[in-house]
Amino acid sequence: MRIGELAERTGASIRSIRYYEQQGLLASVRLANGYREYTSLAEEQVRTIQLYLQLGLTTEQIAGFLNCVLQSKEAFCENVLPVYERKLAEIDDQIRLLASIKSNLEDRVRSILEERRKSEDECKTCE
């Protein structure tokens, strides 16, 4: 199939599919006219790429194990686990940071509401 059909089937944009190829994630054979031609395997391959991208992995990380996982199970690809571990650590850091900012913001919101409540009370006293 050609790139348009592959895009249609996978939901990836043509632009993205070309990008995956450029990043070494996806191969294509070129027809005499220069068009990319894909086998039906490409469809699953693009879906696999999308899956890993949704996990927040970079194309570079994916490139490190994609060929392996396309042929065997993740469990048999040595490169997968370290990437997952690193990503998990990174996510934990991000969550921690976000949680800390969140509680800071919540404190501030509480303070503001509290201060405003006090002001309102004063107004009532004034009346």
Place this chain on the structure above:
Amino acid sequence: MRIGELAERTGASIRSIRYYEQQGLLASVRLANGYREYTSLAEEQVRTIQLYLQLGLTTEQIAGFLNCVLQSKEAFCENVLPVYERKLAEIDDQIRLLASIKSNLEDRVRSILEERRKSEDECKTCE
């Protein structure tokens, strides 16, 4: 004081201080030679900017209420609370997404370890 001293005192880079000015967060008067001159108030102002940036607000958001909060309390600046609320909602979204990716990754790690354990067991059986 000049920009170098302000940078030194606040820990902000000279580059950042100029950027804050460009974004309308910080004013300076220019000496005859073109140098920026700051009053001692600028120091607190930069610290305030840094504080809001650490909360993940953009310079644009900060610009929306900085003048107000420099003069009175946050509680009396109408523009603060909506920004905080929006930021909190955004953070919740991010945390939810990260948590979802995290549990997905954890499942995958578990699967891999499980599969490998099974393989090891088979090996023992083989011996």
Place this chain on the structure above:
DNA sequence: CTTGACCCTCACATTAATGTCATGGTTTAT
């Protein structure tokens, strides 16, 4: 008068995947 430490502006780089536009070749159907 020269050196070194300041300061200035302008502009490009950074990240990473994707969108979008320009320009142009190919194919298919009418």
Place this chain on the structure above:
DNA sequence: ATAAACCATGACATTAATGTGAGGGTCAAG
């Protein structure tokens, strides 16, 4: 043969704060 639909490459834009470097004034101390 021409229009419509497809494909190609290349390049710039996106986000937002900051780093960095070029090229060039200013000023104080020696």
